[in-house]
Amino acid sequence: MQATSEWLRNHPSSRVKVAVTDIDGILRAKYISRDKLLNALDHGFGFCNVVFGWDSQDVVYANHVADAGFADAAAHIVESSRRAIPWESDLPFFLADFRHDGGPAGTACPRSLLQRVIERAASLGFTARFGPEYEWFMYRETPVTADRKSHQHLRPLSPGMFGYSGLRTAQHTGLMSDLFDRLAEFGIDLEGLHTETGPGVLEAAIVHQEAMEAADRAVLFKQGVKEIAYRHGLIASFMAKPSAALPGCGGHLHQSLWRDGENVFNDSTGRHGMSKVMEQYTAGQLEFLPSLMPFFAPNINSYKRYVPGSWAATRANWGVDNRTTALRVIPGGPTSTRLETRVPGADANPYLAIAAALAAGLYGIEHELPLDLPAVEGSAYEQSVGTPLPNHLGGAAGAMKGGKAADLFGEDFTTHFVRTREWEWQQYLGAVTDWETRRYFELA
Numbered sequence: 001m002q003a004t005s006e007w008l009r010n011h012p013s014s015r016v017k018v019a020v021t022d023i024d025g026i027l028r029a030k031y032i033s034r035d036k037l038l039n040a041l042d043h044g045f046g047f048c049n050v051v052f053g054w055d056s057q058d059v060v061y062a063n064h065v066a067d068a069g070f071a072d073a074a075a076h077i078v079e080s081s082r083r084a085i086p087w088e089s090d091l092p093f094f095l096a097d098f099r100h101d102g103g104p105a106g107t108a109c110p111r112s113l114l115q116r117v118i119e120r121a122a123s124l125g126f127t128a129r130f131g132p133e134y135e136w137f138m139y140r141e142t143p144v145t146a147d148r149k150s151h152q153h154l155r156p157l158s159p160g161m162f163g164y165s166g167l168r169t170a171q172h173t174g175l176m177s178d179l180f181d182r183l184a185e186f187g188i189d190l191e192g193l194h195t196e197t198g199p200g201v202l203e204a205a206i207v208h209q210e211a212m213e214a215a216d217r218a219v220l221f222k223q224g225v226k227e228i229a230y231r232h233g234l235i236a237s238f239m240a241k242p243s244a245a246l247p248g249c250g251g252h253l254h255q256s257l258w259r260d261g262e263n264v265f266n267d268s269t270g271r272h273g274m275s276k277v278m279e280q281y282t283a284g285q286l287e288f289l290p291s292l293m294p295f296f297a298p299n300i301n302s303y304k305r306y307v308p309g310s311w312a313a314t315r316a317n318w319g320v321d322n323r324t325t326a327l328r329v330i331p332g333g334p335t336s337t338r339l340e341t342r343v344p345g346a347d348a349n350p351y352l353a354i355a356a357a358l359a360a361g362l363y364g365i366e367h368e369l370p371l372d373l374p375a376v377e378g379s380a381y382e383q384s385v386g387t388p389l390p391n392h393l394g395g396a397a398g399a400m401k402g403g404k405a406a407d408l409f410g411e412d413f414t415t416h417f418v419r420t421r422e423w424e425w426q427q428y429l430g431a432v433t434d435w436e437t438r439r440y441f442e443l444a
Helices: 004-010 034-043 104-108 110-123 143-148 166-171 173-185 211-231 276-291 301-305 350-366 393-401 405-409 411-429 434-440
Strands: 015-021 027-033 045-048 072-085 091-097 127-139 190-195 201-206 235-237 251-259 318-320 327-330 338-341
Touching: 004 034, 004 072, 015 034, 015 072, 015 110, 027 034, 027 211, 034 045, 034 072, 034 091, 072 104, 072 211, 091 110, 091 211, 104 411, 110 127, 110 211, 110 350, 110 405, 127 211, 127 350, 166 173, 166 190, 173 190, 173 211, 201 211, 211 235, 211 350, 251 276, 251 350, 276 327, 276 338, 276 350, 276 393, 276 405, 301 393, 350 405, 393 411, 405 411
Parallel strands: 015 091, 318 327
Antiparallel strands: 015 027, 045 072, 072 091, 127 201, 127 235, 127 251, 190 201, 251 338, 327 338
């Protein structure tokens, strides 16, 4: 591959877009000159650490501020993330992280956290591969019209419950082509793209990659879908549960471990085609799921997905090719035997969701945890198999705070992340909702 410095010097653009990912999975980006980027390749560059000191609404956390002066953090350009943005005249683009920062950004950086988990997998001789898949809603709105409507009564891309619809994809062929082709040009290859049940709902599966590349592509997939939607006069929403009357949006993770070019999850002689390593990995996730929910369901709205009959799990359980369980074992043979973690919502930070799934699975292998919980057959909603999952963010943050998450991610990161989720919960508790007004305004 052409050297990055040479590629930049030969590119007609004098500016470059760089982006870091905050704790909520939001890309925080800016344009910088080509010359500054060339210097940053060797020396890094400064990025204000406030991106880890405020919430998704740019409100500074009042329950903790690691650096009240909000200094510049040492950002590192990720050269392997180099790509051109097709819908911005092939503008050069790079991701950055804070792997070398000794302050709060280095502690809180989600991408750096995932790197540490990947290194743990490598120390055990494993290469982890992930294939994320996402569901999301498309609306015939702009940011301005949605704001004017207070994000209520938005017009969907198309009406009706049209899951796997050939009609709706043909109706919106221009959008479908742009999503499939422009994302590929952006370095994000899709395995599949189709309509999901619900008005204006789409689903895409991203081609599986090694863990870090998978997470990078997942973050850029969500950003790319939103930006392409804008160009079609639409808004794409990865909110977990936009409507109480409709299914929510999942961000499921297909995963496997490899060693010396072989999928170590596969064993044709094992139970359901599972190797002992896969059983231990699955047991590790079951062990940690109840206390790691903020990684998979980071927001207030996230927990509205987890209701019986919603295609989202309510307990830490598993089954073979069972889409009602938290963990779906897929016995696909030597190359495709894998585990699908179905708990994450589309609103989860991809770096944190993948880090949590991988770290918990590795814990199970390291501690040789047995997969004693019976596999669920039939609907998991009609059985009490497995530990119930927290049903709101306050409970999830409390479970994480009182659990063993620090054993997986370190005390500093865990403390910071828990405080951000406690902050989110506190903001919700202080809000007066439409539901409360309608219910109590006159009758209380």
